[in-house]
Amino acid sequence: MIDTLKRKGGCSSCGGVDDDSRLLGGSVILTKLEAINNWGRKYSFFQYPFVTACCGMEFMSVCGPKYDLDRFGAALPRFSPRQADLLMVVGTISHKQAPILVKVYNQMAEPKWVFAFGVCAVSGGFYDNYATVQGIDTLIPVDIYVPGCPPRPEMVIDGLIKLQQKVMESRWSDYPKGASPVSNDK
Amino acid sequence: MSDSAKDLHSEYMVINMGPSHPVTHGTVKFLLTLEGETIIDMKVDIGFLHRGFEKMCENGTWEQVMPYTDRLNYVSPLINNVGYALAVEKLVGIDVPERCKYIRVIASELSRISDHYTNIAAGAMEVGGFTAFLYFVEARELVWDLIEMLCGARVTSNYVRIGGVKSDLPDGFKDKTRDVFKKCRKLWADVNKLLTKNRIFIDRVRNVGIMPPDEAIAWGFTGPCLRACGIPYDVRKFHPYLVYDQMDFEVPVGEKGDNFDRYLVRMEEINQSMRIVEQALEKIPSGPINVNMPEYRWQSKEDISTRIESLIFHFKTVTEGIKPPPGEIYSAVEGANGELGFYLVSDGSGKPYKCRVRPPCFPLTAAMPKMVKGGFIADIVPTFDMINMIGGECDR
Amino acid sequence: MEANITINKLKARFAESIVDAHSYRGDDTAIVKKEELLDIFIFLRDDKELLYNFMMDLTVVDYLGKEPRFEVVYHLYSLAYNRRVRIKTRVSESECSVDSIVSIWPSANWFEREAFDLYGIVFKGHPNLSRILLYDSFQGHPLRKDYPIKKRQPQIGPNNN
Amino acid sequence: MGIPIGKLKPKKVRKNIDLTLWERLYIFEIIRGMTVTTKHFMANLVGFVLHAKGKKRNIITVYYPEEKVELPPAYRGRPVLVMRENGKERCVACGLCEKICPASAISIIAEENENGDRYPASYLLDMSRCVFCGFCEEVCPKEAIVMSSEYEGLAKRDRNDLLCTKEMLLRTENSVKGRIEYIRRIYAKCNY
Amino acid sequence: MAANLIESIVKILFIFSVNIGFFSPILGWVERKQSALMQDRVGANRADVCGFTLIGLFHPIADAIKVLTKEDFIPEGADRLFHTIAPFISLTPAIITFAVIPFGGQYELFGHHVNLIIADLDVGILFVFAFASLASFGSVLAGWSSNNNWSFLGGLRASAQMLSYEVVMGLNIIGVIMVYGTLRLSQIGAMQADFFNWGIFLQPVGFVLFFTCAIAENKRAPFDVAEAESELVAGYFTEYSGMKFVMFWMGEFLEIVTIGALVTTMFFGAWHLPFVSDQMLLNYFRFAGPNGAASLAIVVNIITFFSKVIFFIWLQMTIRWTLPRFRYDQVMRLGWKMFLPIALINIFITGVVILAK
């Protein structure tokens, strides 16, 4: 088992780069370039829908005509992790599924983001038992948590907008995020 | 070309399909042995969504099981709610009021419609017809508006209570239903035009995944998949529960038991379910929606605030749960995928001693290898979809 | 309540194997000895007046503390007569096995694997009795009453499965 | 076949489904399908052009952050605590919601104030576990916790931010008035 | 000589800018937007620059920026060289093919003979075929070099499918060649000045078959079995990431344009407006002087040509978003057992009609 808290400190530290490194890379041109780059990334999420459970139904709705994730440029589901930028973990991750999730995460090309969709992915939800992983952040670094069981499509879009803000704030030095922490276990 | 691939005595290619593969909805793994494109052998590995449903139920009170049933077949949660409530009522031995029965019928049928929409939509998407997929998602969205109006949530409804339902039909439900069904029928017609007579689609699904009737019975098929074989087994007709015996609807059956029949049966069932909802909305009587047995339900807020014994009893039922008499029962309803059975064992305490679900898609998934063996990789796609394996229900 | 035709026929045919029979809330139930299970099922399936062609459900109930500890529960359904019956057989913890009925109903295959997976009941003669819902490295059988609900197993990495 | 099948009139769905030569030729059915999609395309295109001129939009899509769907009164959003006029919570820390919550998302530490009334010294709601089932609202004897219609602002970058304290949950009675009225209507009496 | 050189450079630049600069980014947008409208959605519309969204036109730019900075990945055990060059192989034919497609007539401009085609080859159609056939190497090599079972299956499917449909496509073209008696695409175009001489009237069956085969050759739905998402994850480019992956898409998009251009040239009157020949155009624009008339005519030609191309792009997109996908063996059966005989019969009938005249 891996210490949850320790990992969490590691994964959500995108804003935590110390000031020195910011100063070093902080020339005007670089910042501009960074901003343009982030702008591009933010409007072009190719998602990998790791759909496992109930939230998948809501995920269909989010992609569907009424809420239309495509408006945010995030409508092209790529089922090959190599081509995806955003790993949407939609639904419960059981212990049996966990290795696959980690594998998919490790296969994704940088830069990559993870979206925990629904309480089961966030924390295991009300499945607090022998079979369910208590939150995917025990397995892989997560960028945005969207609770709800399943979340309303609006909540998902809200989360996506927050993720876009996060991407806007990110620096080149935040990447690569590297392999998932459990990848070398055992 | 594929013929020449078939001849080679080259090594069989062993491929892992899933669980993170688009066709498998992330919840199942196929271990395929291929010779060229032909499937020589197939092993199905499920359990990727095993969430310990039974264990969770055994650790909650009888009421607390209700949200867990939502997430069994998460495409038609209301049917699961109804099935569980009926099972507990059978165990306790109570009969719900007439209006409640009608509401439950309406809720189940709306759920069934949305399930079939999802199923056909996903099927269309997986054989490449993305537009048909979105039309049915749109239609489902409209049905979900109704469900949300009824029970306050889009997917996980948690609407039915033991001995009744949570709330009455909202105002204007009937008119809204009429509007929604009008739009849904239009979209249904569009999808029908896009798929039903389209030869590309027919070629993909016809004569694929055939299951002869006797074998289907032996494998434990129920629901649309069994009806596609020509056997009109429908729990709603054979063991009428609620008010299904007063409803006028037909059971669509297929002939061959292939994917095309499954598709047609589902398409027709959408229409029949709409008919049922419309009839139920016409016929619904007024009256109470809950059974008048305070010991089996939470007390009303008025009682709690006015009567102290009610308050004490409320605390008792909430913390300990209702206490059905010891015994065991099996009760089945017609789920969207087939017979959804609940086998409950009570030891007289407030928690279920055993709460077993008979998942309809579990035997269907078990028969997958039989249906696709000898076919092509591409045949897995429609077959698996038309089986409509729902992870939450199959793995629980 | 009076036992109906199924129970009567069973009693007539397998008098000494029927431990008990009742009909609680209209559900016909027969508790049989596990030795003659296969014969009983073949009889139930093939008898002209019964024709239980559906094996609807198979599960196990764990009566922790009682002896024998487990009850294997079969639900059968006859399409021809629209009739259901529940057959139960008792299995002790020490000798935790019953005969597999896969040869009678292929649908029992996965149900038996599931029962094995979650309760540890061994089905003799099953073609492939392995874990189905859980993974191979899982220790114990979670639906037994003595398995704590929150007892977690070590998380497995990507190369471990 | 036995008893009720005679009563049933199963509807054969496969009749008339065998293809005519016309349909076998692919192209005509393809054109039929394309007319359907083209009809949608044209309708939406025209709809957009008209919309640009200020007409009502006919497309189903909701432009979410700018535009919101109308929620039914039954909608169960995030659970919140109701405030009294004096700014204190209504909750008396009876612990029923804590008990009934299937996800064990609520944890209450009760204390008594100087008047001898119980109140929650700490009321923690773990939004990362809440499944929006509404049981807490249903069992609450005081109408102190209600499912508001809030669904925004729940996405967080850190899982710990999802742990809501009492202060984060308190809402004035006015802001959840509609919901309180609704639950009075549906839960006030068992049978009505 | 210098004038020729300038003319060539201008033409090459024009085609390049139209293809790479206009069509390849905009088609991504068109595909998303059109599919959205067909499916009652709105589609990408939120990428903004200084608050302007321009109905989502910035999204392709965002995609391009993102893709450029995406990690380039070569899987373990892959053949590095072929893995790298495969996307280029599948991208280049689509661009090169445009060299022999005429987008206008021949005019005298400032005393210089202007032929609106980059390379007026005698073997124009064969040239198109020669390079179109190379595109299959891209997908085959991509599938083979990725060291992944799904890619491999995709590569196998792609090679078999493209090989088969090339045969049928070639046979379809023969009908057109027989009717017009030349392989030179500019001549084929010029002969369609008369409205009733358009290929669609002379070779209706040929048009349907050619169009279908071209879509199949381009591996787009309903013939996208080589990259079928629900079967083979992403087919032969499963293991590609970043720029190289997008190059496959660009290749596909450019080929859509090429198909549109070819169909226009061979069946839909090339650069001609119905009932209006080049000479009549020049007569209409007489007021602008000979040079002005010629340049106006050139503009009209180009606009006509590209609007027809755009129509066919729209048609292909509609087909792509309407139809489900074939099964692999059905694709092959359709090619060999249905299209091939029909194409042969078509040739036969064409021959008979030509002889009878």
Add this chain to the structure above:
Amino acid sequence: MVSLNAYLILGAILFSIGAVGVFTRRNVLIIYMCIELMLNAVNLTFIAFSRFLNNMNGHVFVFMIMTVAAAEAAVGLAIIISVFRNKETIYVDDINLSKG
């Protein structure tokens, strides 16, 4: 201006490379490819002669050679497939038909 000799020499070199391949390689597929290469070398000489003699007969010969090559490829690959099916090898050393 390139002389005829140059083309002939190029053809000769390609032919000899092909021949070297046929003699040294053991993979049937590569041997087939070498044969194709040799045919191509011959084609080159035909075209060159035809150009320098201003006689187009050479082109027709090349046309025929291509036909033969295509036919040969089809039949040859079919043979390889059927041999592979029976012997599970594509190496000439292992294919000894007389041993059966």
Add this chain to the structure above:
Amino acid sequence: MQLLMFYIFGLGAVLSATLMVTNIKPVTAAMNLIMTMFFLAGIYVLLDAHLIAALQIIVYAGAIMVLFLFVILLLNVHEKEGETARRKVVIQFGSIAIVGSLFIIIAHLAVIYPSAVKVITDTAYEFGTTKAVGKMLFTDFLLPFEIASFLLLAAIVGAVILAKRRIDDSE
């Protein structure tokens, strides 16, 4: 200009042909052969044989080599261990050395001793066009043409029969 092109194409052809012969992987060999075909097509263009050049690419690169690739992928045979690395290197270096020296020597000779054949520079306008080749095929060479078509037919039938599964084979 033409000389330069000839050297580029010629050297490219020789180089890729050498690589084809020496390469251990069939797929790489096939790709190198395709390169050779391309360079040869370029040389054909230099020789005014446009049709033949196009056909070269269509028939060889587009059809025959795709077929080769398809079979290579289909058989998917892993390279045998028997061909050791040492031998591979020897073959590579040996053939490259021999061929390279041959090329240089003979090219040198060719420059010293000009060709005996008289060069005809002013070709007819129609030389190498489709029309010309077609006319010849259907007049002077009609019989061989028909025979070629029969040959193709025979090859198709033969290939189908050879590669077809024997139905009695299976059980």
